[in-house]
Amino acid sequence: MSSVAVTANAQSASGQVSAPAASMALPSFASQLAGFKKNPGFFDVYTHHDHGKLYLAVPEQQGAFILFSSLPQALGSNDIGLDRGQAGASKLVHFERHGKRLFLIQENTRFIATSDSTDESASVREAFAGAVLWAGDILATENQQFLVDFSSFLLSDRHGVIDSLSRSRQGNYTVDEKRSAVLTQQAKSFPDNTELEAMLNFAGSGEGQFVRQVAADPKSLRMHQHISMVRLPQHYQTRTYHPFSGGFDNEVMDFGTPLADSIVTRLQVRHRLEKVDPNAAVSAVKKPIVYYLDRGTPEPVRSALLDGARWWSSAFEKAGFKDAYRVELLPEGVDPMDVRYNTIMWVHRATRGWSYGNAITDPRTGEIIKGTVTLGSQRVRQDILIAESLLAPYGKMSAADKKKAAEQMALARLRQLAAHEVGHTLGIAHNFAPSRLGNGSVMDYPHPMLSLNAKGEPQVNDAYGVGVGPWDDFVIQHLYGTFPGQDEQQALAQLRIKAKAAGLQYVGDADSRPVASMHPNGLLWDYGADSLKTFDQLMAIRRYALDHFSLAALPAQRQLGELEARLVPVYLLHRYQTEAVARLIGGGEYEYGLAQDANEGRVQPGIKTVPAQTQRAALQKLLSSVRAEQLALPASLIDALTPQSEGYERTPEYFSSRMSVAFDAFSAVEAAAAQTSLFLFDAARFNRLAWQQAREPQQLSVEEVLQQSFANTWKRDAIASKVLAGEAVQLAANWVVLDATLSMLDSGRLHPQVQAQVRQQLQELAIWLQKNPSKGAQAGSRQQAAELITRYLRDPSSVKLRGLPPIPPGAPI
Known part of the structure; x- marks a missing residue:
């Protein structure tokens, strides 16, 4: 078509x-x-x-x-x-x-x-x-x-x-x-x-x-x-959708297709863009694509959004379109709802939330007739909060350079956000793999690229990339490019070959967002080519930030209770890299394409399992995050946390609390342990582990994962005294790990033979706990855990399981 x-x-x-x-x-x-x-x-x-x-x-x-x-x-x-x-x-x-x-x-x-x-x-x-x-x-x-x-x-x-x-x-x-x-x-x-x-x-x-x-x-x-x-x-030239195009598709069931063809047909969603000279490799266009920024956008946000949204002009130029794309301030008096105007709206809400890029299309063809971008105004404040929490620019002697760095980080994120959401309205889908290449695509979700300077202090100067990436150039060429004198389908196939040779990968929403996702490169908010290495880097930054966390992270005019809200993103700084590491366990890579692509050698069919050595290394990294040494907070930090002032209240951006107005350190520990457990103890992941190990005996097994998990939690030796409240912190994490394991077993989503393996490991843990009662608070927890496991294995209906503790929201950033 x-x-x-x-x-x-x-x-x-x-x-x-x-x-x-x-x-x-x-x-x-x-x-x-x-x-x-x-x-x-x-x-x-x-x-x-x-x-x-x-x-x-x-x-x-x-x-x-x-x-x-x-x-x-x-x-x-x-x-x-x-x-x-x-x-x-x-x-x-x-x-x-x-x-x-x-x-x-x-x-x-x-x-x-x-x-x-x-x-x-x-x-x-x-x-x-x-x-x-x-x-x-x-x-x-x-x-x-x-x-x-x-x-x-x-x-x-x-x-x-x-x-x-x-x-x-x-x-x-x-x-x-x-x-x-x-x-x-x-x-x-x-x-x-x-x-x-x-x-x-x-x-x-x-x-x-x-x-x-x-x-x-x-x-x-x-x-x-x-x-x-x-x-x-009228007279719009459609383009057939390809799974590796990186774009959206307009899907219909066409009962007029030949019997041997698929009844489902897909057309590429895109704007109309026509060259003045269709036979020229580079040409001006009959009508450029123009976006208009909401006049209600304040400075310096306005300039940042205009800059970021304009990044796409270079991609259109590389695709052979001269002066084909512009971004301007909406003229005074123009109705932004008018279908003739593609708009970027600066939208206020009561709380922090997502931004969106939507395209109004011709339902018959997929032609975009209006792009509408919605940018939530409160997101930028979250970036400033994160930066200030890491840099601590306030206090007795405020650091102007650090405050400026925090603001510049937030504006850099806004530039990327503007480009990202406009990209959706150009017909481009998410791609969560390009973060492996650094600034590979604005269509990924970027985590700030944090590092430690020569003094060992966190720095955010280069937190976000500038400009669209190589994936974005490819998608614009694939969606909009013309190929004078060539067969279009062959030319597009060659374009995909070049993209793959350049190391470009495509992993979309459906293979990245679910907890059970297995593709190791389809990751939201991660960064770095190596998840294991980046995890270590981020944990080092987190540790420095926690050890130096103080009132210097809180602007002078904020009430004292807000300091806890600034602790949340620092304490959970590793949340997205934790998911990235978990994705390696039971993980595997695969590609999008057509049967023709595989037959002609352009795509490798099947799944490439993550090597056993990498999976075992990932397991150890993951389990380190539920050990007391990583979860405990310094005394100086806890002593600085103050209840909310009169007239203020806790919000979902805080850790939950079962201690009335006091900061609940147990809830913070439980939230961090839940972040790890959510991804590790997933039924689909365990089912994959069982199959991978059955096929390749050297692979990581269900038994090994559970044995290591219990060894790093319930079976631990005494915690060093230098770890503040180490035993209590570890017990809090232990219970989350056990609750997550029981919930997975109770989900009904494990295959029977995998369920049997999990039950066996739990039974062995119960026996060990009974034989090793310990003393003090640990003795009580071990006894109760053993009784809970035994009761559940005997009669699941007799036990009301706990869900995972609440985790304060992280995204969007």
Whole structure:
């Protein structure tokens, strides 16, 4: 399907509105439009400000068009996910007349038939349900147009606000039409798009935690909903999606494909970018891709975001497009919801949260018609917090250079973030492997590249890379590049060969985010080519930061209780490298590609298991993180931690506490031990270990993992006295390890033979604990642990297992 020109009505119903019968004569437009103002354009729009009405003139031959919603004014809650500037999914719709009423129909674009036979295409269309989005009476007819009152559509929840509130357990809300209004003054219509807006008031119980956190009145949520109606793009050249392209795909089931072909077809998602001279290797473009930054973005953030978003210009230049990509400040007075503008929105929320890059696409072809970037304004504060916690620039003698370094680190992260989210709106997916190459791609999640200076102190001067990486250059070339005089598919195959030869790898979301992931290079927030080496480096930085942690990490105007919030990212500094190390255990590498790629030697099929020696080294690193020597905190640090001042309270950014207002060192230790246990004691990982060892006896086994885990926790010798509260700290970690093992066993996800191995090791641990009762607090824990294991193995239903302790959020950074 490469290079297929798609016209306006391809792959969709005609959507034409039939003319009214002579016996059903309707009034003229003039009789209905007294006092209305006309806005001519794609749809002629008539508004009456005093009556708050909006009428739409729908041509008989209108055909299908694209419709989507967005939120010019939103809720401000990261947890609910209704952000200012957020765009909804695009829909292919058409108007349809039945009797004296007009219906707005959403077509089902997931199922099509690419065929010369109209009957074959119709058979698929008729097999799958579409949707009626709205219906209204025809008020008048004139010049082959129907006039309808479209106000009721605008006053309904087209964005799914009610569903979002329900999903986030904020209660049941409805649109209160008496307290909602069509914003007639916001209605605009242009040759290829019509933009409409309404103020919606959502009425509900107001009992949800998140709405109470952000709303002026949680029982009355005022938001603005914008509706964009867009002419279908024509003559767009599609490109077939390839699994190694690094891009997003537009997936449909095409019942018109030959019987031997896959019924699922995928097209590359990308902007339209056409050279003035299609035969030239380098050419100017007919219409550049332009992004506009939110005017509400303050300095120095504004300059950082403009700089970062502009990084992509070099990739387009390398791909042969001259002056094809620009980033500018949104012109004054321009509506950022207007579909004609790709936008980068600086969005405020009550709490720290994720940023997003979304693309509004033509559902038929995958052509991007608008890119919308949402950047959460509070993320930058987390980077400053991390940097200040490591550098400790405050205190009796503040260090101006350290404060400046912290700010520069945060701005460097913002540049990378802007490039990352814009990359999504250019059609590019995450790739979590390029961190192995340093600044390999802005589409990875970057951990700050920390190091120790000559004095042994943490430094953050080069925490983030500058510019897009080699993977990004490759993806832009693969998505947008043209190949004059060459077969496109062959040229793209050669491009992938060169990328692989340069050491570029691709590991996407599905193989990186789950706890059970096995690819050792598909890692979020890691850094460094060698996970084991970087783990040691990060632990050394962490140890220095903890040993020197003090009030110097807290700005002078902050209340004392906030010092604990700054301890959290330092104490858990190794959280992402811990996951990277765990990924080596039961891990294996594999590639994305097609059968043709494997047959022609471009891709190696199968899984390459991580070597046994590496897996054993990873296990030892991982288990070192649950030993008291790493988990204990210095006395000077604990003595500096103060309860919250009056009027302040703990948030999820703190460690949980079972000690009332006091810092709970046990909870901190448990959180760190849980971070390790979460990834190590995973059922899928243990199942893989069992299979790898069954196939290759020298590989790490289930028994060895559990034996080593218990040897480094429950079976440890006495802890050195120099480790503050060493025995108590180790016991806290021991219980987390045991609880995680029992939870894994209880999950029902272990194969029976693997379950038997785990049960056997637990039984042997119980016997050992009974034979080695120790004394003091350790004696009580050993006795209770032995009894818990014995009871559970005898009758699992008689034991209520504990879940893993809560871990304060780390991402996003």
